[in-house]
Amino acid sequence: MRVIFHVDEEEKWPLALGNVKNMVAYCRQNASAYEIEVVANSQAVLTYRESGHLEAEMQALSQQGVKFAACQNALRALGISQEELSGFVHPVPAGVVELAQKQAQGFAYIKP
Amino acid sequence: MRVIFHVDEEEKWPLALGNVKNMVAYCRQNASAYEIEVVANSQAVLTYRESGHLEAEMQALSQQGVKFAACQNALRALGISQEELSGFVHPVPAGVVELAQKQAQGFAYIKP
Amino acid sequence: MRVIFHVDEEEKWPLALGNVKNMVAYCRQNASAYEIEVVANSQAVLTYRESGHLEAEMQALSQQGVKFAACQNALRALGISQEELSGFVHPVPAGVVELAQKQAQGFAYIKP
Numbered sequence: 001m002r003v004i005f006h007v008d009e010e011e012k013w014p015l016a017l018g019n020v021k022n023m024v025a026y027c028r029q030n031a032s033a034y035e036i037e038v039v040a041n042s043q044a045v046l047t048y049r050e051s052g053h054l055e056a057e058m059q060a061l062s063q064q065g066v067k068f069a070a071c072q073n074a075l076r077a078l079g080i081s082q083e084e085l086s087g088f089v090h091p092v093p094a095g096v097v098e099l100a101q102k103q104a105q106g107f108a109y110i111k112p
Numbered sequence: 113m114r115v116i117f118h119v120d121e122e123e124k125w126p127l128a129l130g131n132v133k134n135m136v137a138y139c140r141q142n143a144s145a146y147e148i149e150v151v152a153n154s155q156a157v158l159t160y161r162e163s164g165h166l167e168a169e170m171q172a173l174s175q176q177g178v179k180f181a182a183c184q185n186a187l188r189a190l191g192i193s194q195e196e197l198s199g200f201v202h203p204v205p206a207g208v209v210e211l212a213q214k215q216a217q218g219f220a221y222i223k224p
Numbered sequence: 225m226r227v228i229f230h231v232d233e234e235e236k237w238p239l240a241l242g243n244v245k246n247m248v249a250y251c252r253q254n255a256s257a258y259e260i261e262v263v264a265n266s267q268a269v270l271t272y273r274e275s276g277h278l279e280a281e282m283q284a285l286s287q288q289g290v291k292f293a294a295c296q297n298a299l300r301a302l303g304i305s306q307e308e309l310s311g312f313v314h315p316v317p318a319g320v321v322e323l324a325q326k327q328a329q330g331f332a333y334i335k336p
Contacts, residue, residue, distance in 0.1 A: 008239065022208055023209060104332060106216075109221055109332070110221075113324055
């Protein structure tokens, strides 16, 4: 199971994280290996700064191997520095490029 | 033509069904074989209970070979039993897993 | 880099064009060849008639090789003739068919 999730609106994070949790749970129950990455661009990168309940949920998923990527174009446009982001978030030069490259490598694309 | 459509908001159903109708019409006009599945998760599974004009549209598409899948995680979260769903709807353990597996089998993904 | 962007709501155009600009900029900086097509269906085809700042942005991207496709089913449903569209827009019989065929050819799908 190799999947990228795309999030570009802040209000879609709860749905997206629920989707990821369902996928991780399924894979663990069925002993399936998984590579799951969530790519946030546009306004959705703002959520990576928050230190609320979503950060705790992301952190838990990160500890189960889920990757969280932030579009650097969006960070720059919104004036967010790398230091403001949760420690488990890794920057990528352009969110859309990451989404295209992963699909070219065989990842499925899901937009919650 | 092998395609999965993803619907996770109730208000997107009319657009999604219009998309599916256009695709079926094109395939029939061009004598192209097709495998089309609509995967509903989150709030979108609520529409599978209704017995309004959308159900008639879905039923007609179902008779033309279109499959309609409902995420069991969403059904459980919303307290909907299998018996409440239209007869042509088939449950899948997790909508996002279905979306990923179909893409791995070569289906295109479209999110209306 | 081979990508199709899908736009079916008028208000998503600014985000979508920003995504495309980021992708083109990345490819030019990294000397990567690219094939990028934006497919508009449903209400999103309305924007192809406007002669405002979005048309100028689209025109500039078109000159950098980005293709802009309009779903003919949507044009017909909205009563828009080919003559009303910007010159760089090319019609396709069905937007969803275009999206599926490009993915079958190896294009990545992104829905802003």
